[in-house]
Amino acid sequence: MKPVTLQEIADRLNISVTTVSKALKDYPDISKKTKALVKEMAKTLNYRPNAFAVNLRNRESKTIGLIIPEIVHHFFSSVIKGIVAQAEKKGYLVIILQSNESYEMEKKQIQLLLSQGVDGILISLANGTAEYNHLTDFMDQKKPLVMFDKIAKIIKCSKVIIDDRKAAYIATQHLIDTGCRRIAHFRGALLPQNSIDRFLGYKKALLDNNMPYDPSLVYICECGDKSFEEGKMNARQLLKDHNDVDGIFINTDMVAIGAITEFNEQGVKVPDDISVVGFSNWFMSSVISPSLTTIDQPGYLMGKTAFKCLYKEIKQIKNKQPVVFEKIVLDTALVKRKSTKEALPQMEQI
Amino acid sequence: MKPVTLQEIADRLNISVTTVSKALKDYPDISKKTKALVKEMAKTLNYRPNAFAVNLRNRESKTIGLIIPEIVHHFFSSVIKGIVAQAEKKGYLVIILQSNESYEMEKKQIQLLLSQGVDGILISLANGTAEYNHLTDFMDQKKPLVMFDKIAKIIKCSKVIIDDRKAAYIATQHLIDTGCRRIAHFRGALLPQNSIDRFLGYKKALLDNNMPYDPSLVYICECGDKSFEEGKMNARQLLKDHNDVDGIFINTDMVAIGAITEFNEQGVKVPDDISVVGFSNWFMSSVISPSLTTIDQPGYLMGKTAFKCLYKEIKQIKNKQPVVFEKIVLDTALVKRKSTKEALPQMEQI
């Protein structure tokens, strides 16, 4: 009942462990006859190499770690799917951990992955992360780390992102193009780079259109697991504070859906009274009423790309080649739906 | 720059590897002084045990495998979250694989996990799975496997499920209680147990209420990643086939949302013309219009429970205790929303 080892095969064939090992790996210095014999025996005994021994010997686990802020999340679960699918193709397995947007957890988890001996890490930073020693600790072990979506500009490693600033600019411009003249912004937490960039894109679009930037129109939400409620609350507050707002660009779809729900309940017409643009293109956004105009964020592709990037670096390190860090920017697209009005004909076109 | 080992610590302190190992693990036959010395040195050198060596020696990886049909799925991602959280508490890491509802993939993935040396497997079966040798292969290695949600009755192992039949009965009864007299059912694929059970619950509710069971009112959908379209298609077909149907019990929320969308587009009023009850209670269901009456399925709890169950068995096997298989049935609840009418006063109550 014991698992069968190389020794077992060797004994049965009256040859050495060395020969068995080599035969199974098609070393050129083993005769065809022996190879056939060994492989047959391995098959009949249903031999499978002991991963622990292989790992120890080869100093690699064919396993990578993945840390994300939140698993129950349309975007992130799409990313997971992309990563897992691509990893499996290359014979890699993925260990998933959830930081819950907490720096402390993230730190612990990196240590955990380090002591588990993963070959690399893919990470999307927690909102609370402002220090990066845990990340550099990992990279100091000559192991690759690739950041995606929520990154830290300051850290030297490969990154897979979208152009948040540009996407936010386009989203805001769309509000302007469809007639909005006083546009609010529900931004994300203060630290994350993408939340900052989206805010900057929003601001730039206003200024480029000669519209004043008014800080009192910017509301903050953490975008954690209470996003929906945050959206409702912010919307309620906005209606109290400003009765002249006719458009909002919102950091993420779930918050936008909360806001739309609040507007619906209060009898505020979307888009006639207020237009709304979200961010991420959750599936849900296409089925709510009115359906949500939003920025499509390629989660699956981002996961796939991030793994490819990590894989490349794992290989480079293994082959003692210099690793060159990449910054890959994926395309986004504005998805026009019913939460914004039809675009007005532009002056230039008349 | 090499990772520090027990040997390194031993050399620096002029003691043996054995003593270092024992000191770090607080063996009683090492003096307090030596222990202190060793631990201090370990700390200053930032020693961390080589997981590969530990695994090899201890024959365990502190890692479990998780196979689910689909990652981008509200219910399953909730399950993942529950599993990962609970596993981390116990020092276990979770490797995730997605079967894509394919038996072939599922089989390959079990082999992969086996050769990776996971300590146990949690699995929710693919729709296509009708043979179970890959599962018994794994269990033959004296390693525990726990099934959840989509299970196979025939396999002897622990299971964490809900009472699908009862839940479906309650859902159908609710349609009857609110005045529906001709009730259709969009069922899931043919093989999965839960899809069968939900169908049986639907049927029994009809018969218990002296309503005829009409097979032509049962539509099948695969409930894969095309669920939304399936819901729309089935709804369209239903409207063509039967103009007298006034209620539908639908196997899963995403399909129900597709159906409601189709009804909305065709001007069929929900719930006035047709009432709809879904299954799972995706978050989305609370925000679509009309909001969806559905069965709440405790994903997070199911994940948590499944891991606990697996963990118990891992311990039992390690301690050479007999393992007793459990069948844990979690509670569900009917969530009444706007896609069904108010319940009629019952005769008995008048």
Add this chain to the structure above:
DNA sequence: GTTTATTTCGAAAACGTTTTCGTAAATGAA
């Protein structure tokens, strides 16, 4: 027939840890 090249195999070390068992030194009892 001798030398050289080629083919085929195996001994042994290494990866880093854990644990059994033995033993020397220190302590206690007599």
Add this chain to the structure above:
DNA sequence: TTCATTTACGAAAACGTTTTCGAAATAAAC
């Protein structure tokens, strides 16, 4: 002092694999 006990440590084997290196055995070349 002597014997028994306790305390503190280390040698060595084991986990199963991979790879280097050397050595037979065979074939080829002269």
